Amino acid sequence: MSATLTPPASAAPSGSTAPMIAIADLSKTFRRRDGGTHLALDRIALDVHEGEFVSILGPSGCGKSTLLYMVGGFVEPSSGTIAVGGRPVTGPGPDRGPVFQEFALFPWKTVLGNVAYGLREAGLGRSAAEAQARQLIERVGLKGYESFYPKELSGGMKQRVAIARTLAYGPAILLMDEPFGALDAHTRVRLQNELLGLWERDRKTVLFVTHAVDEAVFLSDRVVVMSRQPGRIKAIVPVDLPRPRRREELLLDPRYQRLVIDLEAMIEDPPEDLPA
Amino acid sequence: MIALRRESLLGLLPILALLAAWQGTVAGGLVPPALLPPPAAVFGRLGQNLVDPAFLGHAGVTLYRLFAGFLIALAIGVPLGLAGARIRALGAVVRPLVRVLAPVPKIALYPALILSLGFDDASKIVLVVADALFPILLATFAGAASVEPKLVWSARAAGTSAAATLWKVVLPATLPAILTGSRIALVIACIVVFLAEMITSTDGLGYLLVRATRTFQIVDMFVPLLAISGIGLLLNGALALARRHLLRGFPEEG
Numbered sequence A: 001m002s003a004t005l006t007p008p009a010s011a012a013p014s015g016s017t018a019p020m021i022a023i024a025d026l027s028k029t030f031r032r033r034d035g036g037t038h039l040a041l042d043r044i045a046l047d048v049h050e051g052e053f054v055s056i057l058g059p060s061g062c063g064k065s066t067l068l069y070m071v072g073g074f075v076e077p078s079s080g081t082i083a084v085g086g087r088p089v090t091g092p093g094p095d096r097g098p099v100f101q102e103f104a105l106f107p108w109k110t111v112l113g114n115v116a117y118g119l120r121e122a123g124l125g126r127s128a129a130e131a132q133a134r135q136l137i138e139r140v141g142l143k144g145y146e147s148f149y150p151k152e153l154s155g156g157m158k159q160r161v162a163i164a165r166t167l168a169y170g171p172a173i174l175l176m177d178e179p180f181g182a183l184d185a186h187t188r189v190r191l192q193n194e195l196l197g198l199w200e201r202d203r204k205t206v207l208f209v210t211h212a213v214d215e216a217v218f219l220s221d222r223v224v225v226m227s228r229q230p231g232r233i234k235a236i237v238p239v240d241l242p243r244p245r246r247r248e249e250l251l252l253d254p255r256y257q258r259l260v261i262d263l264e265a266m267i268e269d270p271p272e273d274l275p276a
Numbered sequence B: 001m002i003a004l005r006r007e008s009l010l011g012l013l014p015i016l017a018l019l020a021a022w023q024g025t026v027a028g029g030l031v032p033p034a035l036l037p038p039p040a041a042v043f044g045r046l047g048q049n050l051v052d053p054a055f056l057g058h059a060g061v062t063l064y065r066l067f068a069g070f071l072i073a074l075a076i077g078v079p080l081g082l083a084g085a086r087i088r089a090l091g092a093v094v095r096p097l098v099r100v101l102a103p104v105p106k107i108a109l110y111p112a113l114i115l116s117l118g119f120d121d122a123s124k125i126v127l128v129v130a131d132a133l134f135p136i137l138l139a140t141f142a143g144a145a146s147v148e149p150k151l152v153w154s155a156r157a158a159g160t161s162a163a164a165t166l167w168k169v170v171l172p173a174t175l176p177a178i179l180t181g182s183r184i185a186l187v188i189a190c191i192v193v194f195l196a197e198m199i200t201s202t203d204g205l206g207y208l209l210v211r212a213t214r215t216f217q218i219v220d221m222f223v224p225l226l227a228i229s230g231i232g233l234l235l236n237g238a239l240a241l242a243r244r245h246l247l248r249g250f251p252e253e254g
């Protein structure tokens, strides 16, 4: 095995600075309808550093989304702590921008309205917000679609809008929950490339949930492998592939191939396409 | 668009059939014309009345009560439904109240309303409010309770406060349900305002019907019925137009 496996407990920091996201001893228990409890996440420990691209890889139901929602402040932990930028998470905030598999665009707003939303909330006037939103829309390749409603767009276009809407308010951290999971293979690859392009420019901290091994390896600095029932971190695998990465080169790179094979072997459960 | 027009043309057929049955009943002598006048006579009288200021005054009074009641019901039902669905403590109070009050026939309250508010507009408007409120409240409540959480989260992450998501996200996301409730409420409001005017009034379309009955003006008895039916049709059409505009971004319903 050429991949170096790091035991989860000593999630090795790659630099000397304090982690951007510090997750310690984090557990989540859901109440079941029959009155019992369900341990979805069991004592998760993970540090993510500024500018790092970390993927969370695991079978459906292992708690990937729940973990991301807790970092986002949307769901409360049952126990343990999450700190972002050194401060404990108490709720959602514009330092952490989510991108969901289901896009979650506001159907009553146009593309422009969706992207301008966070800018308006940040206190910008209408024309300033719209001018900035137009630039972002152009950056994600949707120039000309400003006045379209989400329902008039394809899945890939919707996700571009959702990414632009989130980038608009300038979060230091992107929390992406299987953002390309609902897209066809071709669109998926295009958006992976574009996301990597955006990331290489801004170097935002990214926590990226996926159940696709190739996607995780292509994008990430580290891959957190999870197992289910209960959701635990099984291994944290560094991806020591040079950047900037180009898909055509990577596919031929033996190190890439090795990583994909190793990671696939680690996920014992076949990834299902069940909505969790 | 063409399909839509064809559908509304098809929708005319049953109405024409109803009129034909009416005409047939009269022509066939099944009912004496003293009890059921032919449609032509009623529509003719309606046509005359539509340019008669006295009749229009009565229609205006009915419309005023209907709109006042409907708008007040909207102003109470929408905020209460939104807040009740999203604020747990308020929901715990509102839900049992709605369960107990919704099935009560509001018209039964009318005598008490007359005693406390008098014969004029107030008692009738309150009755319309009482009847129109529940369809709006129930629809808003159900709609607001089932808003996709990720819409709210997206706004929260963008910096919207938890309280502000109520009108910035939950309200627009609930608009389809609110409009559905409003449609039912408008129909009910038409019925109730008319009934209230029939029970006791000195003006309005319902009063015109009762007055015509007392004086055996059979044709005039049917005119207010046609008028309120026409008002309902127009309001429904106006609401459908508003719906198409307001929900232009929402996925079409099945």
Ligand SMILES: Nc1ncnc2c1ncn2[C@@H]1O[C@H](COP(=O)(O)OP(=O)(O)O)[C@@H](O)[C@H]1O
Pocket (backbone or CB within 6 Å): A030, A031, A038, A040, A058, A059, A060, A061, A062, A063, A064, A065, A066, A067, A276
């Ligand atoms: N709100 C909830 N209530 C109860 N159980 C939940 C809830 N959310 C998630 N779960 C359960 O927690 C586990 C992890 O879910 P999730 O985080 O969605 O997994 P993943 O994203 O990895 O597919 C699953 O067993 C799921 O059924």
Ligand SMILES: [Mg+2]
Pocket (backbone or CB within 6 Å): A064, A065, A066, A177, A276
């Ligand atoms: Mg998930």
